[in-house]
Amino acid sequence: MRMSNALIPTLRDNPADADTVSAQLLLRAGFIRKSAAGLYHYLPLGKRVLSKIETIVREEMDAFGGQELLMPIVQSADLWLQTGRWHAYGPEMFKVTDRHDRQFCLGPTHEELITDLVHSEVTSYRQLPLRLYQIQNKYRDEKRPRFGLIRSREFIMKDLYSFDRDPEGLDKAYWDMYQAYTNVFNRCGLKFRPIEADGGAIGDSQTHEFTALAEIGENTVVFCDCGYAANIEIAPCPAPQPKSGNEAELAMEKVYTPDAKTIEAVSAFLNVSATKTIKTLFFQADEELICVLVRGDREVNDVKVQRVHPCLALEMAEEDAVAKVVNGGFGSLGPVGLANVKIYADLEVEQMTNLVCGANEEAYHFINVNPGRDFQVEGYYDLRMMTEEDPCPKCGQKTDSARGIEVGQVFKLGTKYSEALGAKYLDENGKEQVMHMGCYGIGVSRTMAAAVEQYNDENGIIWPKSIAPYHVVVVPISAKDETQMAIAEQLYADLQKRGVEVMLDDRNERPGVKFKDADLIGYPVRITVGKKSAEEGTVEYKLRTEAENEVVALSEVVEKTVAYIFS
Ligand SMILES: [Zn+2]
Structure with a gap:
């Protein structure tokens, strides 16, 4: 071409x-x-x-x-x-x-x-x-x-x-x-x-x-x-450590938590670790609203939720839909007193004692909440996203x-x-x-x-040889120079005879423009024909994966290219 x-x-x-x-x-x-x-x-x-x-x-x-x-x-x-x-x-x-x-x-x-x-x-x-x-x-x-x-x-x-x-x-x-x-x-x-x-x-x-x-x-x-x-x-996440039983269950209390609408803000305000809080999330499961609980520092895994609660579509619920079952906004949700909504909790939640959760009332949270005592759930399941701290489910070692x-x-x-x-x-x-x-x-x-996505640099695409649009671009420095063009045309013909797919950049453009386009398009090989091609019988041979040119004898460049492309 x-x-x-x-x-x-x-x-x-x-x-x-x-x-x-x-x-x-x-x-x-x-x-x-x-x-x-x-x-x-x-x-x-x-x-x-x-x-x-x-x-x-x-x-x-x-x-x-x-x-x-x-x-x-x-x-x-x-x-x-x-x-x-x-x-x-x-x-x-x-x-x-x-x-x-x-x-x-x-x-x-x-x-x-x-x-x-x-x-x-x-x-x-x-x-x-x-x-x-x-x-x-x-x-x-x-x-x-x-x-x-x-x-x-x-x-x-x-x-x-x-x-x-x-x-x-x-x-x-x-x-x-x-x-x-x-x-x-x-x-x-x-x-x-x-x-x-x-x-x-x-x-x-x-x-x-x-x-x-x-x-x-x-x-x-x-x-x-x-x-x-x-x-x-x-x-799968590993089963959590069972709770030690050393911590006595305290009486649940409602506390004022102005402006604390995220787990970070709540744990900072109450001076407790995020691992002592729970995240309460509502999902729209087809027509039904469901509630999912995970430890405050965890992320919910939707696919695991959908396995426990089979449905066609599972999406985070809109605030309006949630407002129909609780009074508080998104910043103070919790499972205590929730009625008519199925609650599914992660396995870790079951092992928590005296936890913190939203009170379903603007600017209030509960402290010293205990699962089983203060709220009931449909069941405890593995519902959270695995993290890098969790061991490999197969061998127990660290994963990447x-x-x-x-x-x-x-x-x-x-x-x-x-x-x-x-x-x-x-x-x-x-x-x-x-x-x-x-x-x-x-x-x-x-x-x-x-x-x-995998093969590129600041100059453009770097196609793997097997799927590159053309294998080689032949660039004559000056398309007006008849000798250069004749050499480039010969190379173009010789490479094609050997089954190499070649683009001949015969445009009357500055070399810089042609090189930029060659890098952007990402041909695996660029062969540059210049003054020295006629005078010394050499061309510049450059792989898109390499930064440097190589000077190659004109008589050898076809073999070299064929060997590289079909290796
Ligand atoms: Zn492993």
């Missing part, structure tokens, strides 16, 4: 609303353009990167028995009603109505469609197992699209679905895909970890998230030298944590969808059996953004 003909609209400055490094760099380097909130154009460079990731994904899916197909994006509501997800999916589903008033959605995922298809086409054990996949646009009407391609409303996914005769077959499919995903992300050059994750509403389902490590990640990964790695959402972006997930669905949509087969004895399913997703566009 010649830069003079290419649509690569680079920008000098970061667009105002680009909120992450990957969004900034992909926009600035001319890979993507925003069309509307959470919707992006992939410009020619961006499309090339996507295609490379897709090729890697296809090769690995095919290597593990995947067969590619393509299903409609627009899906009828009927199937979603059968699985109960038409309403359960919530406002994130893009719904559309056709001219006959029939309802459809833009597919956020394809379990319903694929299961219905397999239900129609597969009837015998002889046709199983099956692994079917597609690479396609998916839709999620995010409330707040952000982070560029990472939380967008339209995105590109690979989704594979496995159909097996029994749980053993599903287990094989699951671990095959686990291996395929490991291969995909290794080949894309990502730094990632497969981690144990929350099986969601299906409860005991087995699932792993493939998490690309990055500061902006919305997931926190807990990991340990012993091999334990999990999403913090599911990392990191932020990450989920780029893939493997998930055992079992028979949930096959039961709902009648995906059954006849076994050797002519007996009807339900198929066992798994689903396996890779965020293709998200993988592209995750790579940029």
